[in-house]
Amino acid sequence: MLEVCVKKRLEGFYLNVQFFSKNKSVALFAPSGSGKSLTLQAIAGLLKPDEGRIRVIDRVFFDSNEKIFLPPQKRKVGYLFQDYALFPHMTVWENVSYGCRDKKRVEEVLEMFEIQDIKNRFPGEISGGQRQRVALARALAFEPEILLLDEPFSALHKSLKLELYERLRRILNEFSIPMVLVTHDFDEVVQLTDYVVIMEKGKVRQEGNPKKVLFNPIDEKVAKLLGHRSFLSGKVVSVKKDWVKVRLKDRKGQLLEAKNFPEDLKEGEDVFVSILPFAVALNPLEDSVKVSAVIKDIMKEKDRNVVVLDLGSDVVLHLPFSLSPNFIIEKGEETDFYLSSSCISVFRRRYEKES
Amino acid sequence: MISLDPEALFSIKLSLKVSTISAILVTLFGLPVSYFLALKKFPFRNLVDALVTLPLVFPPTVTGYVLLLLLGKNGVIGSLIYKFFKTGIVFTWYAAVVASSVAAFPIFVKGARAAIESVDRNLLYVSYTLGKGELETFFRVVLPLAKRGIIAAIVLSFARAMGEFGATLMLAGNIPFQTNTIPIEIYSAVSGGDFEKANLLSIVTGVISLSILYLINRLTNRGERW
Numbered sequence: 308m309l310e311v312c313v314k315k316r317l318e319g320f321y322l323n324v325q326f327f328s329k330n331k332s333v334a335l336f337a338p339s340g341s342g343k344s345l346t347l348q349a350i351a352g353l354l355k356p357d358e359g360r361i362r363v364i365d366r367v368f369f370d371s372n373e374k375i376f377l378p379p380q381k382r383k384v385g386y387l388f389q390d391y392a393l394f395p396h397m398t399v400w401e402n403v404s405y406g407c408r409d410k411k412r413v414e415e416v417l418e419m420f421e422i423q424d425i426k427n428r429f430p431g432e433i434s435g436g437q438r439q440r441v442a443l444a445r446a447l448a449f450e451p452e453i454l455l456l457d458e459p460f461s462a463l464h465k466s467l468k469l470e471l472y473e474r475l476r477r478i479l480n481e482f483s484i485p486m487v488l489v490t491h492d493f494d495e496v497v498q499l500t501d502y503v504v505i506m507e508k509g510k511v512r513q514e515g516n517p518k519k520v521l522f523n524p525i526d527e528k529v530a531k532l533l534g535h536r537s538f539l540s541g542k543v544v545s546v547k548k549d550w551v552k553v554r555l556k557d558r559k560g561q562l563l564e565a566k567n568f569p570e571d572l573k574e575g576e577d578v579f580v581s582i583l584p585f586a587v588a589l590n591p592l593e594d595s596v597k598v599s600a601v602i603k604d605i606m607k608e609k610d611r612n613v614v615v616l617d618l619g620s621d622v623v624l625h626l627p628f629s630l631s632p633n634f635i636i637e638k639g640e641e642t643d644f645y646l647s648s649s650c651i652s653v654f655r656r657r658y659e660k661e662s
Numbered sequence: 663m664i665s666l667d668p669e670a671l672f673s674i675k676l677s678l679k680v681s682t683i684s685a686i687l688v689t690l691f692g693l694p695v696s697y698f699l700a701l702k703k704f705p706f707r708n709l710v711d712a713l714v715t716l717p718l719v720f721p722p723t724v725t726g727y728v729l730l731l732l733l734g735k736n737g738v739i740g741s742l743i744y745k746f747f748k749t750g751i752v753f754t755w756y757a758a759v760v761a762s763s764v765a766a767f768p769i770f771v772k773g774a775r776a777a778i779e780s781v782d783r784n785l786l787y788v789s790y791t792l793g794k795g796e797l798e799t800f801f802r803v804v805l806p807l808a809k810r811g812i813i814a815a816i817v818l819s820f821a822r823a824m825g826e827f828g829a830t831l832m833l834a835g836n837i838p839f840q841t842n843t844i845p846i847e848i849y850s851a852v853s854g855g856d857f858e859k860a861n862l863l864s865i866v867t868g869v870i871s872l873s874i875l876y877l878i879n880r881l882t883n884r885g886e887r888w
Binding site: 348351352353378379380381382383384385386388390392394395396405406445449 | 782784785787788789790791792793794795802803806807
């Protein structure tokens, strides 16, 4: 479906990205400055790679060996910029019809995005959410064969985001076109895509199904990007088909069971164990492991307590208020916690050298 | 009633004519140059940039002298003109146009380039991905958004052409009823002791300059009336 191999040397930055996805919607997930927007520009034809190959479904956009470079005008991509890049001197109608001569289609798209009422207004006169809808409408009126979204939700309010996720999902279904989404919000990745490419410093670090990747980061760097916060060192004690046992290097040498681990993990390996903040078991009977730890700190947030446990290193756990009335947990006390072993990940320390 | 003699009147008409033609020429040639300098990477970009800016830092008499060497009977360009048109442009009002244009060119390019650079690059990218070529993008996106800056640059280059003296004197000379633009006419009036004429022409220049400045301010400060 989507094949991307891009090598581009820029001033002080080397972009070397390769990934292949059979899925329709792909996320490029990375911290800012990792080259994800550049990758998107290369797919759109706005950046010419030094070397590589870009293919969308059956159309080759770029191939350095065969000297193919399709200009952006010929690629039929719908590009949504972070700031939407609406033409400020044109009305909503003029913006949407910019790439589409068919007036009927423009009207249809305006209707689909519920922006027909504001079609005579200028971008400066409408709200952020409306602007985003206009930008999407403009991209889709052009009948693109792939949609490229560059952090489209980052400027929007949280409540608005959920509504837009839903709209985007509907549109992708309706138009049945592939999408590449650039984001640094993993929530978006899980909600909107079924393949994620994790980038760092211009390179791909890991790719795969978002949920699988979330629980199975290849190393602590990727884990941190994905929101893992608590890393404990330990040694693998036993490896079974579905789970591994790891002895922690805390005071008591407690055993932890984890359901997420590299396939080729061996007994006796030194590893990192990550306990995700939401690892508190909903059902203590099923797949849960008991750990006891001293509570180092309790912080109140809007709808939950955030507790810091001492398990050799700090472990951060989120406890909904319903699970943790104030009189049950107390700072400085040793308390038992039941953790879901499917929210515990085991991975190797980063061993490869930076190249 | 104070009145201007025919020679002074001629100088006003000539100056307006020369400056208008210069502004038009400068815009026609300067716009593509500004576009390329603002948006493109090409070899010797810095060199082109420096060459374009040169007349701004050169003393006008030196610019005029260089032009004289180039356009004179034996000059590289001048000899070609002689060959094809059997006449030269040095010491005609065409020479005044050339001198004014060369002097005004960098001023136009500086302004127009800044105006084009200030257009959000993503807007151009969007236009390209929506199937529009560079030329169409220029006329539908770049030009409308850089319009104010470009018009301001045209007005400024017109003003620069109006005030051009040194290079014009070198290249077009001071021939009454032929190449005597306002600044040159004022110079001859003062050296001939005709201060009344110099005063009047200065006032005329002042009025024109003030109108230009007012025009620019109107263009750059949207909304404000005064």
